[in-house]
Amino acid sequence: MSLFSVGFQTLLYKETLRFWKVATQTIAAPVLTxxxxxxxxxxxxxxxxxxxxxxxxxxxxxxGLVMMSVLQNAFANSASSLVQSKITGNLVFILxxxxxxxxxxxxxxxxxxxxxxxxxxxxxxxxVWFTHIDFVAPIWIVVFGVLGAxxxxxxxVIAGVWADKFDQMAAFQNFLIVPATFLxxxxxxxHSLPPMWLAISHANPFFYMIDGFxxxxxxxxxxxxxxxxxxxxxxxxxLAALALTLLKRGYKLRH
Amino acid sequence: MIAIEISEVSKxxxxxxxxxxxxxxxxxxxxxxxxxxxxxxxxxxISIIAGLVRADTGTVRIHGHEVxxxxxxxxxxxxxxxxxxxxxxxxxxxETLRLQSGYFGLAKNDAWIDEILxxxxxxxxxxxxxxxxxxxxxxxxLVAQALVHKPPVIVLDEPTAGVDVELRQTLWKFIxxxxxxxxxxxxxxxxxEEAQALCQRVAMxxxxxxxxxxxxxxxxxxISGSQLVLRLKQGSLPASLHHLLIKQDIKQDIKQDxxxxxxxxxxxxxxxxxxxxxxxxxxxxxEVEPILNSIRTAGxxxxxxxxxxxxxxxxxxxxxxxxxxx
Numbered sequence: 001m002s003l004f005s006v007g008f009q010t011l012l013y014k015e016t017l018r019f020w021k022v023a024t025q026t027i028a029a030p031v032l033t034x035x036x037x038x039x040x041x042x043x044x045x046x047x048x049x050x051x052x053x054x055x056x057x058x059x060x061x062x063x064g065l066v067m068m069s070v071l072q073n074a075f076a077n078s079a080s081s082l083v084q085s086k087i088t089g090n091l092v093f094i095l096x097x098x099x100x101x102x103x104x105x106x107x108x109x110x111x112x113x114x115x116x117x118x119x120x121x122x123x124x125x126x127x128v129w130f131t132h133i134d135f136v137a138p139i140w141i142v143v144f145g146v147l148g149a150x151x152x153x154x155x156x157v158i159a160g161v162w163a164d165k166f167d168q169m170a171a172f173q174n175f176l177i178v179p180a181t182f183l184x185x186x187x188x189x190x191h192s193l194p195p196m197w198l199a200i201s202h203a204n205p206f207f208y209m210i211d212g213f214x215x216x217x218x219x220x221x222x223x224x225x226x227x228x229x230x231x232x233x234x235x236x237x238x239l240a241a242l243a244l245t246l247l248k249r250g251y252k253l254r255h
Numbered sequence: 256m257i258a259i260e261i262s263e264v265s266k267x268x269x270x271x272x273x274x275x276x277x278x279x280x281x282x283x284x285x286x287x288x289x290x291x292x293x294x295x296x297x298x299x300x301i302s303i304i305a306g307l308v309r310a311d312t313g314t315v316r317i318h319g320h321e322v323x324x325x326x327x328x329x330x331x332x333x334x335x336x337x338x339x340x341x342x343x344x345x346x347x348x349x350e351t352l353r354l355q356s357g358y359f360g361l362a363k364n365d366a367w368i369d370e371i372l373x374x375x376x377x378x379x380x381x382x383x384x385x386x387x388x389x390x391x392x393x394x395x396x397l398v399a400q401a402l403v404h405k406p407p408v409i410v411l412d413e414p415t416a417g418v419d420v421e422l423r424q425t426l427w428k429f430i431x432x433x434x435x436x437x438x439x440x441x442x443x444x445x446x447x448e449e450a451q452a453l454c455q456r457v458a459m460x461x462x463x464x465x466x467x468x469x470x471x472x473x474x475x476x477x478i479s480g481s482q483l484v485l486r487l488k489q490g491s492l493p494a495s496l497h498h499l500l501i502k503q504d505i506k507q508d509i510k511q512d513x514x515x516x517x518x519x520x521x522x523x524x525x526x527x528x529x530x531x532x533x534x535x536x537x538x539x540x541x542e543v544e545p546i547l548n549s550i551r552t553a554g555x556x557x558x559x560x561x562x563x564x565x566x567x568x569x570x571x572x573x574x575x576x577x578x579x580x581x
Contacts, residue, residue, distance in 0.1 A: 098328075
């Protein structure tokens with residue numbers, strides 16, 4: 001089995017083509033949403049909040065919004081594709097061919113990473129005009145961007161395999177993914193939180209993704225980026241192992 | 256060589272025993288029919304062959320490759336046309352077929368895709384989105400998807416359910432050609448005349464068990480002779496002929512029941528009334544005149560008469576109601 005087999009490449013191409021064909025919904029809409037967040041929060045809080053010395057609130061906000069878009073769209077890609085295919089029944093076209101669970105997993109997650117990064121890039125390009133942004137350590141930006149998208153793409157695979165209905169997937173997204181993203185320091189530094197919420201935030205893996213990502217821009221973060229890298233990588237390994245196990249066993253796919 | 260080897264396969268869904276120790280061997284190059292009423296276990300069996308459902312016990316091999324442990328080679332050798340009319344609304348017909356080729360490891364497959372499109376009458380729909388196709392056209396694409404990798408074994412799960420005559424003819428012409436070229440075909444259908452015309456061998460399932468398995472010729476031979484179908488204008492069937500009675504005025508009902516997947520019954524067999532149409536078994540044409548004579552002697556007046564050869568439907572009905580021994 002080769003990860004670069006024609007089967008894997010085709011499934012990756014199909015998953016990429018799927019979101020590209022409806023780019024207005026899958027790319028343009030989340031970019032516009034993030035732009036609105038920046039305009040509203042930036043306008044309201046710009047003169048009242050300074051998270052790091054010498055850094056405007058709008059500049060602080062941009063990397064957080066970019067990463068939030070990357071994460072949410074990476075999740076939506078694999079989750080919605082799988083659930084739609086299960087409900088409409090066309091998942092059978094993936095299950096009948098000789099594709100391994102590793103090929104299926106890799107194709108869905110990589111397509112999610114691509115969508116996440118495309119949306120993230122779109123958010124960055126449209127928001128960067130409103131403030132000055134540095135790139136202190138670009139490698140960290142790429143590493144945390146890709147790892148974060150991979151984690152959420154993997155979570156999307158798990159949700160897509162588990163959910164039998166759209167509302168189950170929506171519950172997974174609205175009660176787990178969205179709160180975890182919003183409470184991870186997109187709009188604030190967690191050091192501004194009371195001790196209890198600070199502790200809770202440290203248990204949120206999304207916090208480390210966004211904090212490490214933001215370090216790449218400003219060279220400042222709430223925790224050491226190496227610690228974030230270890231935690232984020234470990235989280236990806238755990239989720240990937242779970243997703244691969246579900247796919248290999250055919251959980252809710254092969255009855 | 257055995258194309259599909261099914262050995263002691265069982266599957267239970269909670270309280271329902273969907274398959275009960277089913278064993279079947281389908282030879283390479285055969286046109287094989289899998290028949291049975293709804294709920295008999297046909298689709299479950301096909302799903303296990305395709306790897307979509309996992310058997311509780313037993314094994315299935317495609318060209319010697321076990322569908323679980325050796326799934327890659329097993330699936331490469333198999334093309335399945337699912338019963339449900341499913342499609343991916345994001346893609347055109349050609350994109351759908353290219354993607355399906357790719358899943359089977361075929362990066363460049365356009366020549367064969369064009370041939371399939373042509374043979375299934377889809378040439379002018381190649382660049383049309385799947386959503387824009389009629390039900391019959393979507394069914395053709397499903398067939399095309401199963402054939403993109405030129406599988407030596409092709410399974411068609413009720414491929415002509417609810418489709419027009421033109422598609423049936425186009426489909427069977429193409430599938431028969433593939434069969435002549437050496438492909439093994441497994442067909443499930445409720446259209447028994449199709450099965451009789453196409454299949455060389457048939458297995459009948461009932462309540463998850465194979466209740467009959469034979470060549471088509473062997474099955475038809477089980478019902479020796481013909482049926483004498485009569486309608487009386489007056490009088491009724493003499494008691495001396497009751498033992499020859501196959502059915503009365505219910506053939507149409509039975510056909511409808513069969514079409515809906517229900518096992519037929521003989522509940523009406525002895526409700527003989529004047530004006531009713533009934534069928535009598537005759538083993539030899541020489542028996543016809545004595546039968547007619549008995550009816551006339553008893554005061555009956557014949558209004559309508561037909562002599563019909565036994566067909567697969569007669570065998571099917573008798574197997575399902577248990578009157579034909581397994």
